[in-house]
Amino acid sequence: MSETLRAELSRVAARLGADGLDFVLERPRDAGHGDLATNLAMVLARRDRANPRKTAERVLQELKLPPDLIARTEIAGPGFINFWLAGTQLSAAHRKILDADKEYGQARWGAGLKVNVEFVSANPTGPLHVGHGRGAALGDAIASLLQWTGHAVTREFYVNDAGVQIDKLAQSLWARVRQEAGYPAEIPEGGYHGEYLRENARQVLAQEGRQFADLPTEEGVRRCRDLAIRLQREEQNRDLKDFGVTFDVITSEQTAYDSGSVDRTLALLASRGLTYESEGALWLRTTNFGDDKDRVLRKGDGTLTYLAPDIAYHVDKHDRGFDRVIDVWGADHHGYIPRMQAALAALGYSSEFFDVELVQLVRVVRGGEEVRMSKRSGEFVTLRDLYEEVGVDAARYFFLMTKGATPLDFDVEKAKKQTDENPIFYVQMAHARLNGIFRTAQREPDSVTGELDLGALPALEDTELLKKLVQFPEIVDKAAREREPHRVTVYLHELAGIVHGWYHRTRTLGEEASTERARLLLARAARIVLSNGLALLGISAPDRM
């Protein structure tokens, strides 16, 4: 509907001698300013150094609008032109909700684009903590948003199963195995002290037999390496699965070494003249591409830095045919972005290819006090601790309430409360209440069909609700473009507020037949939007609570 209006406004702009003028047509913040508003007259007036309100009058004179599109216009404020949509537009929009049903809110503008969303990618050295949880909720929701807008999405997890931290892990597990078998042993310097490795050690002894602890150190550590990675990965996968997050592809750093992909990438960079030797190390000329210093790929001792396999990994994603690659990283890695961008630019990839979404730190708070320790990990609060206490729905909702770039205080007490202090119940209850209407009426929501008769909806609340529902696709669209799932969360909370108010002040069952039918149609549409929005965020929409 807004496309028609936009086209007509462009035509008028051209006619007034301003072809291709950049103006905005948008839904005003304030409902009192109409359904759509444009600043066209103000932009025109600036160019002509004219009075914007006078210009607005001229625009309105030129504007030819079909009466079934726009019911009313006005000139307001400094020169805005406000439009009120005709009722036929609203009932048509309502029909779209029922027709699309579970797919309402989806769009196709991303069709043909292959997108890789890589998130969590925790080191396999311990349980996932709450920060990973935020990354998981955010990455999963971004992936869903991109799917909803037509993109072909792959959810990917990258395992750093090579490098020194894995050596430490192997040595730590081996030490725990020896301890469990009754031998004196110490966790090495910089090793992992968490309780979970004791559990793993017991598992290993149970699986492999007690004589495992008597292996020569070298062999014991070597076998502990594989065992530790496998056990940690299995646990992480369980934690994620129970959190409602699954991955399409899991890529291992070690595999990149083994397959020669790292060597090929180094050769590729060298063949393009992007590397040089200095002070015994191999450097990448990232400064030519916006980084503030060149970066080491191979250290003086002959081993590779983390950057080398990481570039290889992104080359691999490129070679797999992705048009866009989105990495969700912890904010503490932000300093790493320029060098990765520089490396990929050096390889000639489009600047649109690679993008990073940063997730800021999560502080877990209980009654105003920061919680630092988990019984399990001994160092940090695990993701599982968190969602087992507050529930998966509440955890995901809280993670998606704010944008990832702002630090988050996760208040455990608040998320647990089944009261009005907890926004997740507010939204879910709106859905459950709507369902309650159908339950009381003993009708399936899907059985209420037909055209929405606006004349049978006398209350202001009816129109307010309908207009809010119709905004949903726009919200999804924006959230997907900006990669900001919290826009959906905020919208759902607002919608829930409108649903509660509508429910409280109007009645459905027992009203005059035409009104009852119209309100049931409205309730069905609201139920669809709430349920779709929650589904998008990976949160359940209960029929009763």
Next chain:
RNA sequence: GCGCCCUUAGCUCAAUUGGAUAGAGCAUUUGACUACGGAUCAAAAGGCUGGGGGUUCGAGUCCCUCAGGGCGCACCA
């Protein structure tokens, strides 16, 4: 010292990416249950958007500057 992010109501956060009178929830005060779920609703109060300057019809949003907080500044990952 340099770089990035953040700073909005007492608290936790929004604000259609430069739009009109900066909005919600919680907390506070007041009111509403013989009606589809009161886990709700309605109302009041709460703001120099950290301070200062600039850009323009118009700034929470862009630029400069200062202050406070976080995170980076590796031949760690």
